[in-house]
Amino acid sequence: MAEVAYHNICKSYGSVEVMRDLSLSIQDGEFAVLLGASGCGKTTLLRMTAGLENITGGELTIDGKVMNEVHPRDRDIAMVFQNYALYPTMKVFDNIAFSLEVKRLSKEEIKRKVNEAAAVLNLTDYLDRYPRELSGGQRQRVAMGRAMVRDAKVFLFDEPLSNLDAKLRAHMRVEIRQLHERLKATTVYVTHDQIEAMTMADKIVLMKGGRIEQVGTPDDLYDRPATRFAADFIGSPSMNFVEGDITTEDGNPHFVGPHINLPLDTGLKAEQGQKVICGLRPSDLVTTKSGEIKGTVKLVEKTGADVNIHVDLSETANLVATMARDNGAVAGGSIELTIPPRAVHLFDAETENRIETQTTG
Amino acid sequence: MIVESKNRRYARMAAAWFITALFVFPLYYWGTTAFKQAKEIFSVPPTVWSFTPTLRNFEEVFGISFGFLRQQEVLPGGGNFYMAPRLWDSIVVGLFSTALAIAISTFAAYALSRMDFRGRHHFVAWVLSTRMMPPVAVAIPMFFIYKDIGLMDSYTGIILIHALMNLPLAVLLLKSFFDDIPREIDESAIVDGASRWKIFRRIILPMAKGGIAATAVLCFIFSWTEFIFVLTLTQTGLKTVPVVSSSFVTSTGTAWGNMAALGVAAMAPAFLFILLVQKQLVRGLTLGSLKQ
Ligand SMILES: Nc1ncnc2c1ncn2[C@@H]1O[C@H](COP(=O)(O)OP(=O)(O)OP(=O)(O)O)[C@@H](O)[C@H]1O
Numbered sequence: 001m002a003e004v005a006y007h008n009i010c011k012s013y014g015s016v017e018v019m020r021d022l023s024l025s026i027q028d029g030e031f032a033v034l035l036g037a038s039g040c041g042k043t044t045l046l047r048m049t050a051g052l053e054n055i056t057g058g059e060l061t062i063d064g065k066v067m068n069e070v071h072p073r074d075r076d077i078a079m080v081f082q083n084y085a086l087y088p089t090m091k092v093f094d095n096i097a098f099s100l101e102v103k104r105l106s107k108e109e110i111k112r113k114v115n116e117a118a119a120v121l122n123l124t125d126y127l128d129r130y131p132r133e134l135s136g137g138q139r140q141r142v143a144m145g146r147a148m149v150r151d152a153k154v155f156l157f158d159e160p161l162s163n164l165d166a167k168l169r170a171h172m173r174v175e176i177r178q179l180h181e182r183l184k185a186t187t188v189y190v191t192h193d194q195i196e197a198m199t200m201a202d203k204i205v206l207m208k209g210g211r212i213e214q215v216g217t218p219d220d221l222y223d224r225p226a227t228r229f230a231a232d233f234i235g236s237p238s239m240n241f242v243e244g245d246i247t248t249e250d251g252n253p254h255f256v257g258p259h260i261n262l263p264l265d266t267g268l269k270a271e272q273g274q275k276v277i278c279g280l281r282p283s284d285l286v287t288t289k290s291g292e293i294k295g296t297v298k299l300v301e302k303t304g305a306d307v308n309i310h311v312d313l314s315e316t317a318n319l320v321a322t323m324a325r326d327n328g329a330v331a332g333g334s335i336e337l338t339i340p341p342r343a344v345h346l347f348d349a350e351t352e353n354r355i356e357t358q359t360t361g
Numbered sequence: 362m363i364v365e366s367k368n369r370r371y372a373r374m375a376a377a378w379f380i381t382a383l384f385v386f387p388l389y390y391w392g393t394t395a396f397k398q399a400k401e402i403f404s405v406p407p408t409v410w411s412f413t414p415t416l417r418n419f420e421e422v423f424g425i426s427f428g429f430l431r432q433q434e435v436l437p438g439g440g441n442f443y444m445a446p447r448l449w450d451s452i453v454v455g456l457f458s459t460a461l462a463i464a465i466s467t468f469a470a471y472a473l474s475r476m477d478f479r480g481r482h483h484f485v486a487w488v489l490s491t492r493m494m495p496p497v498a499v500a501i502p503m504f505f506i507y508k509d510i511g512l513m514d515s516y517t518g519i520i521l522i523h524a525l526m527n528l529p530l531a532v533l534l535l536k537s538f539f540d541d542i543p544r545e546i547d548e549s550a551i552v553d554g555a556s557r558w559k560i561f562r563r564i565i566l567p568m569a570k571g572g573i574a575a576t577a578v579l580c581f582i583f584s585w586t587e588f589i590f591v592l593t594l595t596q597t598g599l600k601t602v603p604v605v606s607s608s609f610v611t612s613t614g615t616a617w618g619n620m621a622a623l624g625v626a627a628m629a630p631a632f633l634f635i636l637l638v639q640k641q642l643v644r645g646l647t648l649g650s651l652k653q
């Protein structure tokens with residue numbers, strides 16, 4: 001069990017800087033998810049944690065001990081690689097047993113541990129096969145099994161589910177999370193899939209271009225995204241953004257944009273006339289007769305229980321609203337929408353940082 | 362298969378057979394020469410299909426009797442064409458020099474593939490450059506060196522020089538095989554706590570078997586057919602097949618039949634060696650190790 005802490009981590013490949021001054025602390029037993037678009041430095045951070053990549057600047061500590069110069073095999077870390085990296089010439093049993101064999105455990109002990117892990121991962125029937133004889137999901141579980149038998153202090157996962165089909169992915173999400181409940185080991189899990197992050201994480205670390213954009217619980221990131229980028233990244237379909245100004249009507253703040261006039265929370269830390277970006281989650285929008293938001297329906301997209309209604313507000317502004325199937329909207333018709341003031345997210349147009357309201361901030 | 366008309370397919374197959382025949386015919390002709398009597402070898406018109414087969418050439422070359430050769434028969438040129446020990450020399454030199462080259466180059470190639478050091482990229486060109494010199498240019502200085510250090514006319518000497526000549530290419534070939542093994546596999550094992558040596562022996566080596574087999578075949582064939590070094594660095598102690606083949610050319614004529622017999626027989630061990638390692642050759646390298 002261990003706490004992992006990064007202090008002002010920098011990373012350069014030659015003259016190319018890919019990470020600067022990254023600081024982060026992951027508590028003992030926490031399931032932290034590194035989330036971010038491709039190329040933002042997730043794998044790099046994970047590899048530095050494992051000791052497979054040099055740290056250019058800053059300090060990495062595990063359990064308070066500086067790890068910068070410690071050899072990977074002395075860090076007591078288990079890692080599942082983005083491409084699994086199974087040993088193709090070894091059977092599943094030997095793949096899982098390899099680290100135990102290295103540790104020189106007795107034959108019986110190895111057998112017991114491997115069988116135990118195999119039982120948890122539903123691999124018992126496959127122990128005698130080679131990796132090439134397994135399906136993608138089974139290979140993924142072997143990779144998990146290899147990490148599981150380690151009893152390591154820290155578990156690192158690099159996008160382990162990215163190559164599985166949607167159904168298996170949903171299933172493995174639950175399995176990995178359950179595994180974590182059992183083992184309670186500190187875990188750093190990399191993904192670019194926000195649903196994975198939302199469903200699995202104790203703590204989400206949202207990254208962008210080698211920096212941390214926001215750290216928080218899934219609810220924090222969903223309810224109070226710190227920046228427009230964070231707001232955009234999380235939620236599906238993603239948040240609508242409309243540019244406009246803050247005005248005051250009858251002493252209350254309003255957001256005014258193209259065919260939009262929304263009353264806002266009174267405690268808003270915004271000034272009259274400030275240029276802002278208004279963020280509206282598709283699922284927060286509801287139909288109304290009072291006409292805060294007016295537009296024409298361009299397309300009604302079926303997703304099953306719900307529909308996504310694509311609405312044009314003006315030539316340049318449009319938004320998506322998620323509603324129940326029987327809402328009556330038809331393509332080409334006009335529609336009036338509204339949203340509760342508390343569900344409106346506002347970002348400064350220039351800095352793109354969140355504008356807080358006093359009650360929540 | 363891509364759809365095509367019957368005529369097109371027949372035309373393509375006919376062309377393929379024609380080209381194959383073109384390449385196989387010289388081999389066939391050389392092979393049959395080994396079984397012909399001297400007078401039939403140069404008969405006009407040449408006998409391609411119908412000749413009276415004899416094992417006489419093989420009897421002379423390998424000193425075994427199949428009943429075609431009368432005892433004490435005088436051989437053309439009066440020389441002794443008994444070559445069985447020379448075949449043995451070739452086998453010994455081929456096997457040991459291959460083993461030595463593979464043993465060294467496997468380690469070297471793995472190190473080059475995995476370890477970072479300055480000038481890593483120039484190293485490849487540098488290694489290759491050692492093969493750019495014509496062998497004769499090396500053979501003559503080698504002659505004097507070998508004389509001085511007493512390696513002249515010895516198995517050790519020839520094994521060493523053949524292994525040495527094979528090293529650069531073997532290292533390069535094997536390096537490309539190791540490069541194809543994803544680094545993550547090493548890294549995964551490192552994180553699992555394994556030492557470099559353990560990783561090499563338990564994981565990398567089994568994965569590179571196919572590549573090592575292919576490289577071994579090339580090394581063996583080089584040694585099996587090498588001429589210049591054996592010619593200059595041996596006298597009577599040993600001689601390999603390519604060099605003794607020239608001794609069939611005598612002052613009273615060339616013993617074509619015997620030469621062909623030795624050639625045909627010399628193909629057998631090389632062929633056997635390739636058969637033995639072939640199983641490894643075709644095996645996929647990283648099958649099933651990665652996501653598809
Ligand atoms: N060996 C390297 N040499 C130079 N640049 C590198 C190297 N490895 C990674 N980078 C750069 O570092 C940045 C971060 O890469 P990294 O692999 O950490 O991204 P990632 O977040 O894991 O992306 P993905 O989701 O695609 O796996 C990228 O811009 C990449 O181009």
Ligand SMILES: [Mg+2]
Nearest residue numbers: 042043044082
């Ligand atoms: Mg990555």
